[in-house]
Amino acid sequence: MLAIEVENLTKQYGKHFKAVEKASFSVETGEILALLGPNGAGKTTLFKMMTSLSKITAGKVNIMGYDLHKDEYKVKSLIGYSCQEIGLDPESSVLFNMRLFGKYQHIYGDKLKKRVDFLLQLFELKEVENRKVKLLSGGMKKKLEIATSLIAEPKILFLDEPTLGLDIESRKKLWGYIQQLNEEQEMTIILTTHYLEEAEKLCDKLVILESGKIIKQGYINDLKEEVANDLIKINFSKYEEHEAIEYAYSKLTNLSFVNEVKKVKQELIVSVSNGRSYITDILDETKNWKYNIKSIMVTEASLEDIYLEHTGNYIREV
Ligand SMILES: Nc1ncnc2c1ncn2[C@@H]1O[C@H](COP(=O)(O)OP(=O)(O)OP(=O)(O)O)[C@@H](O)[C@H]1O
Numbered sequence: 001m002l003a004i005e006v007e008n009l010t011k012q013y014g015k016h017f018k019a020v021e022k023a024s025f026s027v028e029t030g031e032i033l034a035l036l037g038p039n040g041a042g043k044t045t046l047f048k049m050m051t052s053l054s055k056i057t058a059g060k061v062n063i064m065g066y067d068l069h070k071d072e073y074k075v076k077s078l079i080g081y082s083c084q085e086i087g088l089d090p091e092s093s094v095l096f097n098m099r100l101f102g103k104y105q106h107i108y109g110d111k112l113k114k115r116v117d118f119l120l121q122l123f124e125l126k127e128v129e130n131r132k133v134k135l136l137s138g139g140m141k142k143k144l145e146i147a148t149s150l151i152a153e154p155k156i157l158f159l160d161e162p163t164l165g166l167d168i169e170s171r172k173k174l175w176g177y178i179q180q181l182n183e184e185q186e187m188t189i190i191l192t193t194h195y196l197e198e199a200e201k202l203c204d205k206l207v208i209l210e211s212g213k214i215i216k217q218g219y220i221n222d223l224k225e226e227v228a229n230d231l232i233k234i235n236f237s238k239y240e241e242h243e244a245i246e247y248a249y250s251k252l253t254n255l256s257f258v259n260e261v262k263k264v265k266q267e268l269i270v271s272v273s274n275g276r277s278y279i280t281d282i283l284d285e286t287k288n289w290k291y292n293i294k295s296i297m298v299t300e301a302s303l304e305d306i307y308l309e310h311t312g313n314y315i316r317e318v
């Protein structure tokens with residue numbers, strides 16, 4: 001069953017500027033979708049329209065069969081939203097904030113108490129439940145923010161940059177919680193992130209937004225298959241000059257088995273149809289170079305390769 005269906009969604013600010021333009025995509029129940037794109041691409045604007053926090057200029061949003069325009073109240077009862085800016089009351093305690101969010105969602109009494117307790121345990125916030133929010137660390141605030149969005153046991157969870165500013169350990173823990181919610185409760189999750197590793201680890205599907213328009217979307221596995229080539233990544237020492245990269249680039253592009261070479265700072269990324277069988281040829285070629293190579297490795301295309309390829313930021317001038 002489709003959990004989310006978005007059709008030609010558009011947001012116009014002022015007379016001419018479209019922050020989101022004709023975005024269409026869908027998410028099946030139980031899937032996790034990553035919405036990627038550079039700063040200002042329109043990700044938060046899209047989220048705000050989908051969660052009815054911002055008026056839709058044109059287009060449609062359907063959540064679990066309910067049209068957002070016609071059944072706004074029902075849709076709101078199905079979703080949880082953790083926004084990019086922290087929306088907590090800094091002067092009140094963790095517990096107070098949790099209870100307040102529960103009341104907003106019409107959950108009261110024993111049910112509220114149990115739910116709040118469960119979430120504070122899950123996010124390891126129980127020990128600080130009486131602390132004022134303004135005294136929490138950034139990571140704790142982020143976890144609390146996500147916990148508040150889960151009080152009403154949403155079927156669909158929107159997370160706008162859930163791990164921004166978290167240390168590596170907290171980020172990995174949060175990934176664990178997200179996976180747990182998804183697996184145990186079949187929760188459909190849509191998140192934005194600038195960490196491609198995060199999208200690769202958690203998500204089934206990808207939507208890439210740029211200047212308000214979707215430039216690529218699909219299942220991550222399918223997108224990887226589209227990049228049929230293996231990649232041989234050659235890293236030069238950071239002390240090597242422009243000339244070394246240019247020399248290597250011209251040598252590699254002349255090899256008959258090489259499909260494409262891209263330059264990314266001190267790295268050359270060589271696309272070949274079978275990386276393992278050509279690595280020795282590459283080593284033979286580089287053996288006589290007088291430049292300092294730090295590493296050479298063969299990899300399959302990663303999500304980063306896919307993202308950079310489609311956003312056009314891949315080939316940066318060296
Ligand atoms: N209320 C508003 N009025 C006018 N323009 C706005 C408004 N809100 C956002 N914008 C503009 O819309 C564009 C998209 O902003 P948005 O916040 O959706 O980007 P984003 O993809 O979430 O970026 P980031 O990765 O930085 O969070 C930006 O150019 C932004 O300046």
Ligand SMILES: [Mg+2]
Nearest residue numbers: 043044045084
């Ligand atoms: Mg944003």
